[in-house]
Amino acid sequence: MESALISGLQGLVIGVTNLGLGHVIMILIGSGLLYLGIQKGYEPLLLVPIGFGAILVNIPLADMMENEGFLRFFYDAGVRTEVFPLLIFVGIGAMTDFQPLLENPKIILLGAAGQFGIFLTLLLALAVGFDKLDAVAVAIIGACDGPTAIYVSSKFAPHMLGAVSVAAYSYMSLVPLIQPPIMRVLTTEKERMIVMGLVKQPVSKTTKILFPIVVTIFASLLAPKGAPLIGTVMLGNLMKESGVVERLKSASENEIANIVTLLLGLCIGATMEADKFLRGQTLLVLGLGFIAICLDTAVGVLFGKLMCLATGGKINPLIGAAGISAFPMSARVVQAEGQKYNKKSYLLMHAMSANAGGQIGSVIAAAVMLSVLQGMGIVGG
Amino acid sequence: MDTWTFGWTLALIGMGGTMLVLWILSLLILLLKKIFPHRPGQSAAKKG
C-alpha cells in the first residue's frame, strides 16, 4: 500500500523533475509570443495559437508531438501534407479584391520587384553556411507572406518551420516600422513629393471573373510546381468575383479560414521543441528574415525609381515599397509616408495596386522557385 | 551541383522568372480589358 502511494505520487512529480532548462526557455518564449499577440496586438490570430502550441509541446512527458499525440495528428494531417496553408490560400483569394491591380496592370511589376529579397536572401543564407534546402526555407521569409512561407518550408526544411513562420508573421506586423526608413534613404525629396493622379480605367465584371481563371492556367503552365498555391488563391477569388457561390466564398473566408488558422497556429507552435528551436541557427533565421524584408522594400523602391524614370516622373517610387505581400499594411505605410512629404499626395490606391501585385507576386515567386528547383533536380516531381 | 552554382542559378532564374511571369500576366490583363471593355451601367444591368 505504501509503495503504491509513493509510485502514484511520483506520477505527479515526474513532470517537474524532467523539466530541463530548454523547456523553461521555450515556455518563456511561448509566453512571450502570447504577450505580443494579446498585449501588443501583433497578429493575435496567429501568435496566440503559436505561442500556446509552443508551451504545450515543451511540457515534459506530455508527448503531444509523439506518435499518437494530438498535435502530431494535426501536424501530419495538415502541415506535412501542406493542406492547411492551401486552405488558407482559398480564404485569402476570397478576401482579396484585385480590382486596383486590374485597373492598373503595369503596377504588377512592382509586385515582382518586391519579391527579389527572397532570392537575394537565398544567396546570403548560402554564404553563411546554410544547406541548399534550408537556405530556400530561410529565403522564403522574404515572400512576407505567412502561408507561402509555411508551404515552402514544410516542404524543404520542416525542422525550421517554427523559426521561419515566427519570423514571417512577426516581421509582417513590423512592416510599418521596417519600411519607412528604407523608403526615405532610397528616394530623393523630389521623388517623394510626386503626386499621382487618379486611375480611371474601370474594369468589366467579365474581366474580373476571367482574371483568376486565366492566371491559374497561364501561371501554372509556366510554374507547374506552384499550381497548388496559385490555384487555391485564384479559386477563392473566382468564388468571390463570380458571385454565384456566396455560401462557399463565405465559408472559405470565415469558418474554414478560422478553423485552419487555429490548427495551423497550434501545429507551428508544436514544431518549436526545445532541442529543435534553441539553436544558433534560429537566430540566424530571424536575422536573415529581417534582411529579406528590408531587401524586398529596397528593390521595390529602386524598381519604382526605374518606373518613375521610364514614365517621365509619373510614378512615385514610394509605391514600390508596397510591392510586398503584407496587405494592406504596406499600402497604408506608403500613403502615410507620401502624405508626410506632400500633403496633397494621395498614394493609397496606387499603393493598393502594387500591394495586390505583391500578393500575386509572392505566390508566383514561390511557384517559380519550386519549379526551378524541380528543373534542377533538387526536388522530385 | 555545388552550392554557388545552385544559389546563383536559382536566384537569377527566380528573379527573372518571377518578373517574366508577372509581366505576361499584366499583358493578359490588358488583353482581357481590350476584349471585355467596361461599359457604363453594366454592373447594374448584368448580374451573374
Add this chain to the structure above:
Amino acid sequence: MATTVEAPMVGKILKIEKQVGDHVEEDEVVMVMEAMKMEIPIVAPVTGTLKEVKVSPGQAVEAEQALAVID
C-alpha cells in the same frame, strides 16, 4: 477664383475639421475621410476662405466628387 476640393479616392467622410467661413491655409486639413480602413486627411489645395462644404460625416463619396469649395 473658387477652387473645388475633390475626393482623391472612393471612401467615406469621417469628420469635417473646418466650418464654412473659416480661413484655411494651403495644406491645412479641411476634412478627414476613410478609405481601406485608413484615415486620410484631405487638405486645402489653396489658401482662402471655405465657401461651401458639400458633404457630411458618414457620407460615402466617389473619387473626384466635389467635397468643398474654397475661394
